[in-house]
Amino acid sequence: MIRLRNIRFSYGSRSVLNGVDFSLDRRERVGLVGPNGAGKTTLCQIIMGLQMPDSGEVEIFGKIRRQEKDFEDVRSRIGFLFQDADDQLFCPTVLEDVAFGPLNLGKSPQEAKAIVSETLASLNLQGYEERITYQLSGGEKRLVSLATVLAMEPDILILDEPTTGLDEETTCRLLEILTSSDLTYLIISHDLEFVRQSTNSIVTLRNGVLENAGCREMGEGVTGRAMIAQR
Amino acid sequence: MGIAEFSHGDSLIHKLDPRAKISVALIFSVVVAVGRSIPASAAALLFPVILTMLARMSMRSVLSRLAVVNGFVLFVWMFLPFTFKGEALGSLGPLTVYREGVLHCVLITLKSNAIVLCAIALLGTSSVFDLVHALGHMGVPDKLVHLFFFCFRYLQVIHEQYVRLLRAMKIRGFKPRTDMHTYRSYAYLVGMLLVRSFHRSERILTAMKCRGFKGKLYILHHYNMKKSDYVLAASGTLYSAMLLVMV
Ligand SMILES: Nc1ncnc2c1ncn2[C@@H]1O[C@H](COP(=O)(O)OP(=O)(O)OP(=O)(O)O)[C@@H](O)[C@H]1O
Ligand SMILES: [Mg+2]
Numbered sequence: 433m434i435r436l437r438n439i440r441f442s443y444g445s446r447s448v449l450n451g452v453d454f455s456l457d458r459r460e461r462v463g464l465v466g467p468n469g470a471g472k473t474t475l476c477q478i479i480m481g482l483q484m485p486d487s488g489e490v491e492i493f494g495k496i497r498r499q500e501k502d503f504e505d506v507r508s509r510i511g512f513l514f515q516d517a518d519d520q521l522f523c524p525t526v527l528e529d530v531a532f533g534p535l536n537l538g539k540s541p542q543e544a545k546a547i548v549s550e551t552l553a554s555l556n557l558q559g560y561e562e563r564i565t566y567q568l569s570g571g572e573k574r575l576v577s578l579a580t581v582l583a584m585e586p587d588i589l590i591l592d593e594p595t596t597g598l599d600e601e602t603t604c605r606l607l608e609i610l611t612s613s614d615l616t617y618l619i620i621s622h623d624l625e626f627v628r629q630s631t632n633s634i635v636t637l638r639n640g641v642l643e644n645a646g647c648r649e650m651g652e653g654v655t656g657r658a659m660i661a662q663r
Numbered sequence: 664m665g666i667a668e669f670s671h672g673d674s675l676i677h678k679l680d681p682r683a684k685i686s687v688a689l690i691f692s693v694v695v696a697v698g699r700s701i702p703a704s705a706a707a708l709l710f711p712v713i714l715t716m717l718a719r720m721s722m723r724s725v726l727s728r729l730a731v732v733n734g735f736v737l738f739v740w741m742f743l744p745f746t747f748k749g750e751a752l753g754s755l756g757p758l759t760v761y762r763e764g765v766l767h768c769v770l771i772t773l774k775s776n777a778i779v780l781c782a783i784a785l786l787g788t789s790s791v792f793d794l795v796h797a798l799g800h801m802g803v804p805d806k807l808v809h810l811f812f813f814c815f816r817y818l819q820v821i822h823e824q825y826v827r828l829l830r831a832m833k834i835r836g837f838k839p840r841t842d843m844h845t846y847r848s849y850a851y852l853v854g855m856l857l858v859r860s861f862h863r864s865e866r867i868l869t870a871m872k873c874r875g876f877k878g879k880l881y882i883l884h885h886y887n888m889k890k891s892d893y894v895l896a897a898s899g900t901l902y903s904a905m906l907l908v909m910v
Contacts, residue, residue: 531883
């Protein structure tokens with residue numbers, strides 16, 4: 433569903449990605465690890481069309497995407513959880529924020545409200561509808577951001593460090609939601625245990641290229657290397 | 664102090680249709696603004712005071728909002744009584760106080776308080792989303808409506824950033840003094856504030872795009888004009904008409 437070929441990207445003179453090849457097929461669950469500043473977030477932004485690569489090819493849902501316009505339908509079908517929840521929540525109340533996506537997709541207010549309460553309930557956030565978003569705790573913000581993404585019923589999920597700030601119980605709950613669904617997803621995380629349990633392959637981004645991108649086995653070697661990458 | 668601090672509540676006023684509120688606030692403000700009589704302007708204050716009480720707002724925060732307005736009004740009081748020539752009332756040191764100047768000041772004070780209080784009570788008690796929606800329904804062009812929404816949204820972002828940065832400075836023992844260090848720190852604060860708010864507002868826009876935003880804001884709560892809305896609209900208009908004929 434997602435295919436990146438030889439992606440190069442730099443911020444000004446600092447080059448971040450030096451020819452990344454990546455693919456994600458239906459029902460695949462991939463973990464993306466790598467040291468801080470390796471360019472993991474940047475890579476996801478390229479998939480979402482929030483950054484344009486200097487060179488290389490972005491193919492999503494079978495179509496080559498080049499300009500802003502090509503990404504409009506990508507964005508309504510791929511749910512992207514931002515690394516910083518403060519960037520994601522912008523409506524005054526949780527209800528309005530979670531309903532924002534469904535409304536944009538053309539749902540009626542009634543339908544949107546039903547989706548909101550369903551999504552919130554699935555994350556154990558019942559009764560959060562009228563809470564003020566900027567007064568939530570860090571972990572709560574994370575969960576609500578996740579709800580805003582899930583509420584759009586995306587075909588693919590891209591989660592940028594979904595577990596930071598979550599307690600053990602909530603992390604388990606998230607794991608359960610992810611693994612029990614038949615979603616296709618890409619997870620960036622430094623929480624190796626979580627990545628191992630939620631995905632069936634791991635790729636490492638280091639020095640601007642993806643390592644062991646072809647490895648779809650959960651061998652010790654992979655996680656071992658990823659472990660080193662994390663240190 | 665949040666910008667939208669009054670917008671959540673469940674008083675009678677909070678539940679009114681934003682269209683009715685905007686219309687009444689507009690009519691009332693225009694009538695008050697063009698009025699030239701002091702008794703009428705004094706009487707005008709009564710209406711927003713009643714609304715504020717019905718909206719059950721905290722007296723203290725309303726007064727702190729009004730204090731800002733009256734800060735500006737104070738400037739008027741510092742100049743107008745001495746410069747607006749007319750019948751002399753008396754003298755203050757070398758300066759002569761003129762009757763017309765003082766009357767004008769009283770008028771400006773009454774009017775600005777009435778209008779601002781009315782805006783706080785009627786517009787402050789709706790969420791921006793509702794107001795934006797109402798404006799759209801009232802035939803205001805989409806572009807203007809969005810401008811209004813994003814102005815509000817980014818003011819809030821800048822305010823949030825300011826609070827955060829100031830907190831970051833305070834926890835490291837920053838105390839304002841009159842020295843270079845203080846000035847430089849404040850300069851950094853303002854600089855960072857602008858840069859960070861700009862970037863953050865960009866990220867918010869990208870987040871909105873990621874959730875399917877294509878230039879149109881939808882709304883969850885649809886309002887229907889209820890009896891109470893007609894009561895507000897009628898009483899607001901009547902009241903404004905009465906102010907108009909008052910001399
Ligand atoms: N807007 C920007 N302008 C300039 N440089 C940037 C910008 N955003 C990121 N960078 C730089 O690009 C590099 C990659 O950043 P990126 O956020 O993709 O890393 P990451 O792998 O997500 O790291 P982390 O694990 O810390 O989240 C970093 O060195 C960062 O400093
Ligand atoms: Mg990152």
